[in-house]
Amino acid sequence: MSRVRIPPTLRSETAGEREVEANGRTVRELLDDLMGRFPALRGQLLENEELAPFVNVYVEGEDVRTRDGLDTPVDDGSQIILLPAMAGG
Amino acid sequence: MSSYRELLEAVKTEIEEADADGAQSLVDEGAVLVDVRERDEWAQGRIPGAVHVPRGNLESRIEQAAPDRSRPVVLYCAAGNRSAFAAKTLSELGYERPVSLAGGYTDWQRNGRPTELPRTLGPARQTRYSRHLLIPEVGEEGQLRLLDSRILLIGAGGLGSPASLYLAAAGVGKLGIVDADVVDETNLQRQIAHSTDSLGEPKTDSARRRIESLNPDVEVVPFRERLTSENVERILEPGWDVIVDGADNFPTRYLVNDASIWHDIPVVHGSIFRFEGQVTVFKPGAGPCYRCLFPQPPPPDMAPSCAEGGVLGVLPGVIGSIQATEALKLALGIGEPLIGRLLLYDALSGEFDEMKLRRDPACPVCGESPSITSYIDYVEFCSGVGH
Numbered sequence: 214m215s216r217v218r219i220p221p222t223l224r225s226e227t228a229g230e231r232e233v234e235a236n237g238r239t240v241r242e243l244l245d246d247l248m249g250r251f252p253a254l255r256g257q258l259l260e261n262e263e264l265a266p267f268v269n270v271y272v273e274g275e276d277v278r279t280r281d282g283l284d285t286p287v288d289d290g291s292q293i294i295l296l297p298a299m300a301g302g
Numbered sequence: 303m304s305s306y307r308e309l310l311e312a313v314k315t316e317i318e319e320a321d322a323d324g325a326q327s328l329v330d331e332g333a334v335l336v337d338v339r340e341r342d343e344w345a346q347g348r349i350p351g352a353v354h355v356p357r358g359n360l361e362s363r364i365e366q367a368a369p370d371r372s373r374p375v376v377l378y379c380a381a382g383n384r385s386a387f388a389a390k391t392l393s394e395l396g397y398e399r400p401v402s403l404a405g406g407y408t409d410w411q412r413n414g415r416p417t418e419l420p421r422t423l424g425p426a427r428q429t430r431y432s433r434h435l436l437i438p439e440v441g442e443e444g445q446l447r448l449l450d451s452r453i454l455l456i457g458a459g460g461l462g463s464p465a466s467l468y469l470a471a472a473g474v475g476k477l478g479i480v481d482a483d484v485v486d487e488t489n490l491q492r493q494i495a496h497s498t499d500s501l502g503e504p505k506t507d508s509a510r511r512r513i514e515s516l517n518p519d520v521e522v523v524p525f526r527e528r529l530t531s532e533n534v535e536r537i538l539e540p541g542w543d544v545i546v547d548g549a550d551n552f553p554t555r556y557l558v559n560d561a562s563i564w565h566d567i568p569v570v571h572g573s574i575f576r577f578e579g580q581v582t583v584f585k586p587g588a589g590p591c592y593r594c595l596f597p598q599p600p601p602p603d604m605a606p607s608c609a610e611g612g613v614l615g616v617l618p619g620v621i622g623s624i625q626a627t628e629a630l631k632l633a634l635g636i637g638e639p640l641i642g643r644l645l646l647y648d649a650l651s652g653e654f655d656e657m658k659l660r661r662d663p664a665c666p667v668c669g670e671s672p673s674i675t676s677y678i679d680y681v682e683f684c685s686g687v688g689h
Contacts, residue, residue: 218655220578221575221576221577221578221611222575222600222604222605222606222611231650231651257604265600266596266597266598267596267597267598267599267600267601267604267605268600269595269596269657271657274655274656274657274658275657275658276657276658276659276660278662279660294646294655294657296580296644296646296657297600297604297605298552298573298595298596298599298600298605299573299574299575299578299580299605300549300550300551300552300555300573300599300605300607301460301550301573301574301575301607301608301611301613302457302459302460302461302462302547302548302549302550302572302573302574302608302618
């Protein structure tokens with residue numbers, strides 16, 4: 214079980230939840246679990262079954278794109294942060 | 303009990319002295335040159351390249367000036383006596399080769415060797431910036447450096463307001479402000495550079511008035527226009543040391559990024575939404591750029607602006623102040639700027655998270671074989687075309 218931080222721009226898809234728990238041994242499994250419960254997230258996170266280019270996923274502070282992408286392993290208890298681009302200033 | 307004379311003679315037998323030629327060759331080989339005289343003596347002339355550490359502050363400040371104890375240190379005073387005592391102190395502090403300049407500055411000058419007059423702040427500025435002068439990492443030289451610095455702010459809104467005010471208060475000599483908007487009533491909940499009196503006024507004018515009343519040392523260069531591919535070269539033309547990006551839209555952020563890489567200017571990036579803020583430093587060559595982090599902007603419906611989604615009024619105060627801090631660090635060349643690190647601040651939980659950012663070798667602008675080498679149509683790029 215890992216904790217996933219939901220950014221403010223995606224909270225309308227998670228009924229306002231700021232942090233949700235999800236299961237998975239890889240980022241792909243974990244996102245599948247998450248999107249199973251919050252289906253509206255799919256279009257916000259994936260593009261052609263790959264991570265959308267405007268979303269970053271961090272496992273324990275490391276960008277999964279610099280590791281194994283969606284196949285990056287996730288340890289039990291890891292903190293996952295979804296980081297979308299924000300323009301506001 | 304020994305007299306001063308006896309003590310001085312004793313110290314001189316324990317330390318290494320060098321004449322002007324010897325001192326010069328040590329400095330040429332990489333020794334640190336330290337002037338241990340008092341402030342008023344320093345102000346009347348010094349040996350070029352010297353750092354000023356008055357003898358009264360020697361023990362507490364020498365590590366800042368000469369962190370590497372294995373590197374030789376050449377010390378001088380007026381006649382070579384105070385520097386002899388200083389050399390003894392440095393060997394007690396573990397410095398491997400402290401050397402005192404025999405005959406001191408007086409002989410150096412008499413023999414026609416090069417000297418220079420240091421720039422000084424003058425009494426009024428010494429008072430205004432006294433709390434900076436007390437910090438060893440800033441000091442008079444750092445303050446002079448700030449007064450010579452040129453920082454360009456993109457946006458005089460939520461982030462640009464606190465950033466510009468703190469940079470102005472700190473004595474950054476030249477502040478460029480790019481903003482096309484006028485002050486609107488809905489801005490005043492957070493945009494503290496503006497006020498009720500300035501409703502309807504261009505933000506560049508309103509911010510300029512506020513900055514000039516805060517600190518007349520600052521020259522404000524207003525650009526009452528939106529940054530575009532057409533005007534970016536003209537706006538960057540005067541030369542800027544740092545860009546503070548507080549824009550409110552994606553096209554401007556991608557444009558700022560590309561321009562900063564082509565002009566080799568570090569960008570202090572901040573963005574905010576509701577209770578959350580992101581802040582990082584993109585320094586060309588030293589770390590990733592905005593495109594390495596976000597290769598593409600999100601579809602417009604996924605990234606509501608503050609105008610659409612709202613923002614807690616104080617949030618830009620936190621993020622914009624961190625941006626000002628980072629800009630000052632870059633201008634002064636001190637500390638560890640947020641290069642390759644992104645701070646994520648969640649005001650509701652009161653937490654900061656730090657994420658590591660890496661350069662993308664395939665980045666179309668800063669990567670190994672760039673595919674974008676001139677300005678593009680940024681509005682089209684961000685409008686969802688291609689998604």
